[in-house]
Amino acid sequence: MKERFLEVSQEADRRQQERFQIWLKGEGIPFADERAQAAYRERVTLLKEAIQMKQRPARIPVCPSAGFFPMQNAGVTMYDAMYDYRALGKAWEIYHRDFEPDAYNSPMTIVPGKVLDILDLRLYEWPGHGVSKEREYQYVEAEYMKAEEYQDLIDDPTAYFLNVYFPRIFGSLKPLTAFPFLPPVNEIPMVPPLAMPFGSEDMKKALKCLAEAGEEALRWRAAVREIGGRIMGKGFPSFSGGFTKAPFDVIGDSLRGTRGVMLDMFRFPDELKEACERLVPSMVKCAVGACTASGQIMPFIPLHKGADGFMSQEQFSTFYWPSLRKLIIGLVNEGLVPQLFAEGAYNDRLETISDIPKGRVVWWFDRTDMKRAKKTVGKVACLAGNVPLDLLCAGTPEEVKMYCKDLIDAAGVGGGFILSTGAGIQGSRNENVKAMIEFCKEYGK
C-alpha cells in the first residue's frame, strides 16, 4: 500500500494561504458595522501571524477555552443550554460581550440533548439523564469494543461501526446489526440482500429514530449558526472549526476504554497499531469536511491518552505518535492548522512532538512547562495555553495576572503564542477570567 501522510505536500502552502484568505474574508458573516468587520480582521491577523511564525503579531491574542463557563456566567443551567437553543445563544452572547476574548468559541460541544435522547446514547450521562440538570455531561467508561474485535475494526472500520459499535452505544440503533455489507453489492444478485434488512419493522423504527434525530440536529445547527453569525458579526473570528481526534484516542477513549487500551499495549500491540493506522484517513476527512463547510481553518483535536504518566515515552513513540503525526500531516496538506489540545502534561513528549513542519500547527498545552515547550516545540509551532484551572477557580485576580505575566515572558517572546487556558474554564471566578483577558491585551503588546 502507498504510504501517505508522511511528507508535507507542495500544495500545502498554497492551500493554507487560501484557507487563511477565506477565514479573513469572513464571507457570509453578518457584520454589525465596519468597526466590527475591522476588529474581526485584526483578530484573524493576530492569530494568523501567531500561527505562521513569520513575524511577531501586534499583540498576543487571548483565546481561553470557554468550556461550560458561559452558562454559569449567564445563570443558564446545563440542561437548558442543551435543550433550549435560545438559552444557549443567550449564554454565548453574554459571555463574548462581557469578556471580549479574541476569538469566538463555537458552542459545538454543547450538543443538543434531544438528539441524545432520541438515539439513546450510552456513552455519556448528561443533564437530566444520569447527572443533575446543573451538571455537565460526563463520559461513562466501559469497553464498548471487545479486545477480540480488532481484526473486524481493521478489516472494515465503517462496517464495524455500523454493525457492532453503533448498536452498542445507541440504544435506538440496535437493528443496525443487520446493516448489509456494502462492497459485495455490485452485481444483480446482491441487490435483494442489500434491500432486505431495510424492510424489517425493527430497522424501519431505527431509521425513523435517525431521521428524527437528524431533524433535531439540523434545528440545533441552524441555531448554532445563527448564534455564531451574531457573535462573529461583532468582530470575533471563530477559534476552532470542526473536530477530530488522534487515532489512539479514538480507540482508547470510547472504543476500548482507558483500561482496555492500556492492557492492549501489552496484549495486542500489533492489532492496536494497525487499527490506529487504519483510522487515520477517516479522522483526516472528518476535520477537512467540517472546516471546508464552515470556512474555518483550525480543527480542534483534544488529546487524552498520550499525556505524561498515561504511557511511557517508548509507548508514546510506538503507539500514540505515529498515527497522530500522520493525522497532523494529512490536515496540513489540506491547508488546515491542527489545533492540538494536549490535556494533562506533555513534558516528556516535547522532543518527539517537535517533528512537524514549521508554522502550521498550534500546540495548545495544559500542564506542560511552557518554558521548556518554547525551547523545543515552540521553535516550530505556535504555542497556546496554559493558565491553570485551579488558579482561575480558587485564586485571586492578582495571582492570575502574575501567572499571565510569567507566561507571556516565557512563551510569548517573539510571538508564536496564544494565551489560553489549559482546559474549559467552567468553575472559574468571573473576576479571574476578566483579569486574564484584560491583562493579556495590555501586557501582550
Added chain:
Amino acid sequence: MTDLLVQALVEMKEAEALQRAKQLLGDGVAPLAILEGCSRAMETVGQRFEKGVYFLPHLMMAGEMLKQISNMIKPLIQEQKTAGKGGKVLIGTVEGDIHDIGKNIVVFLLEANGFEVHDIGINQKPAKFVEAIKGFQPEVVGMSGLLTLAFDSMKKTVEAIEEAGLRKKVRIVIGGGVVTEKIKDYTRADAYAADAMAGVRLAKEWTKRG
C-alpha cells in the same frame, strides 16, 4: 522458588507469569508463598513507577496479573486474610463526578500494599462519606475527582466531615484530574496526591504504627 514468577510479573510478561504461578502450585509450593512473591513483585513495580520507568499502563497490567493469580490461589487458602497491616482507607469520587479510573488504580495499589480499603464508588454526596466514615472508621479518607466541579464537592465533603465531628479522626487526601496543592488549601483537605503512588505513600505515613 518464586523468583522467576516475580521476574515475569515485574517485566510485564503476563502469559509467562500466569504459567509460572500455575507451575508453582502444581509443584506444591504453598499458596501464601506465591502471594508473597506477588507482593514483592508489586513493590518493585511501584518503585519503577516512582522512578518514572513505569507508567499507568504498567500499573494497570500489574493489577490485571495480580487479580488473575489471586483468583487462581484464593480458593486454596484456608485461613482468612489477615486484616490489612497498613490500616484502613475509605475512598470515593465526590458528588457530581462519575469518573473512577484513577481512583481504581489507587485502590489496587493500596490493597497491594496491605491496606484495608472501602471504596464507596462514584458521585457520592458528602453525607455518604460521613455515613461511611462512621461505619468503617478509617484512618485515611481519599476523595477523587476529575472535573473542576469536584473542587466544591470536595470542599463541602470536608465541611460535612467537620460538622459531624469526625475531622480529627481522619486524615483527608484529595487527588485526580485538575486537583492541585492550591485546591488542597481551598478544600481544607490535609494533603493532595499528584499520583497514585504519592497517595499510597501518604497513607503509609499517616497510618504508621507506634
